[in-house]
Amino acid sequence: MTTSPRWRSVLASAATAAALAAAALTSAGTAYAHDDHKTPHPPYPAKHAHPVHPAHPVKPEKPVHPVHPAGPEKPVHPAKPVHPVKPVHPVHPVKPVHPVHPAKPEKPAHPVHPAKPVHPVHPAKPVHPAKPVHPVKPVHPVHPVKPVHPVKPVHPVKPVHPVKPVHPVKPVHPVKPVHPVHPVKPELPAKPVHPVKPVHPVHPVKPELPAKPVHPVKPVHPVHPVKPQLPAKPVHPAKPVHPVYPAKPVHPVHPVKPQLPAKPELPAKPVLPAKPAIPAKPAIPAKPALPAKPAIPAKPALPAKPAIPAKPALPAKPAIPAKPALPAKPALPAKPSIPAKPAIPAKPSIPAKPALPAKPSIPAKPAIPAKPALPAKPAIPAKPAIPAKPALPAKPTIPAKPALPAKPAIPAKPAIPAKPALPAKPTIPAKPTIPAKPTIPAKPTIPAKPALPAKPTIPAKPAIPAKPTIPSKPSIPAKPSYPTKPKVPSKPDYPSHPKKPDHPKHSKKQHG
DSSP states (O other), X not given: OOOOHHHHHHHHHHHHHHHHHHHHHHHHHHHHTSSOSOSOOOXXXXXXXXXXXXXXXXXXXXXXXXXXXXXXXOOOOOOOOOOOOOOOOOOOOOOOOOOOOXXXXXXXXXXXXXXXXXXXXXXXXXXXXXXXXXXXXOOOOOOOOOOOOOOOOOOOOOOOOOOOOOOOOOOOOOOOOOOOOOOOOOOOOOOOOOOOOOOOOOOOOOOOOOOOOOOOOOOOOOOOOOOOOOOOOOOOOOOOOOOOOOOOOOOOOOOOOOOOOOOOOOOOOOOOOOOOOOOOOOOOOOOOOOOOOOOOOOOOOOSSOOOOOOOOOOOOOOOOOOOOOOOOOOXXXXXXXXXXXXXXXXXXXXXXXXXXXXXOOOOOOOOOOOOOOOOOOOOOOOOOOOOOOOOOOOOOOOOXXXXXXXXXXXXXXXXXXXXOOOOOOOOOOOOOOSSSOOOOOOOOOOOOOXXXXXXXXXXXXXXXXXXXXXOOOOOOOOOOOOXXXXXXXXXXXXXXXXXXXXXXXXXXXXXX
């Protein structure tokens, strides 16, 4: 039960109210005792009927979470050994209190600045004259309705011209020197005919960009006046010589600390059991050999190289086999218990430090003489007014870049034919004797070159149809002449600035 003063007051008031109610009931009972109880009591108001609420729907039960499997038990760590309590160090003696230094002299007070002068009141600005009323502009005449242009005929689609084949230029061969006659070599088998390479289309020339606009020349700024030379600084008086301090007292020699006892040797650490050997990893299967690339034939001398088409896709790499599951790691053995550390011997007590002698009193510093007053700086001449910057000319509009023509589609590269296997080289016959000159054999006949394919006939261009006649435009009526505007009165002259009349910022030249 609470015993706070607030609750006491509440309980007291409740008790008094109960007593008063009991007194009232007793007085009413005595009053009604003489009556015959014929007066009926007033009827009590009936409680209002509440609407019947529907029954709440049954909530579905929450799904039960699956039971997780119990993990393996962790090995229990050995308890840490209890360390011995360290010895309490001895209390050092209290250091002596240093002497109080003399107070510094007070700085002189700054001089009081004079009050600023009261500025004069600005004169009232003159009233601007009212603008004149402009005359009403005349109504423009209604333009006549333009005639409807006839629909232009659709031009026929031009046929696509076939691409002309580019004929290679024959190189000029130099005159061969006369070589000695060698024995006749056996004829080699005929080389395979190389496939004809497709002719790449010529890329269109990029359009030239427009020239950059010329920027205006910057205006020349006025030259600032030369600053006047400042006067030389006054020579400061020589500082007084500081007094010579007395020599420091000789401190007593501290006693030598006793040597600490030797630390006891710790017991040897227990030998841990050997770790189980890690199982050997399974051997990774060897990667399958990639298919051999076809041998590229010797390239003939080509003209100017066009853009190289895309390379053919490489064959798909074989799928890497799944890695085998690693074996489960063996459980580590329990760690051996660490033996208790030996007790550290108590340190010897340090002898008390000797008392330091009292410091000698420091003599007072001499007063520094006052610095001489600096001479007043000369007045800087007023800067000349900067001329108004000339208005920069409007930048020319850069024309839009022309759209680049669509690049032609690069034809697909033909499949490289397989290089035929070279035949076995014949045995070189023995060199003939020098005196016996062999007869010069007849030169083999050069086979005739294959006939070039006939040039395709260029089809005749179709005739362009005649353009339809454009009807003549109707004459536009002449615009009426505008009435002349009245002259606007000029602005009145403003009075000069009363605060700073000679300042270049507030001059008429600056504001224009």
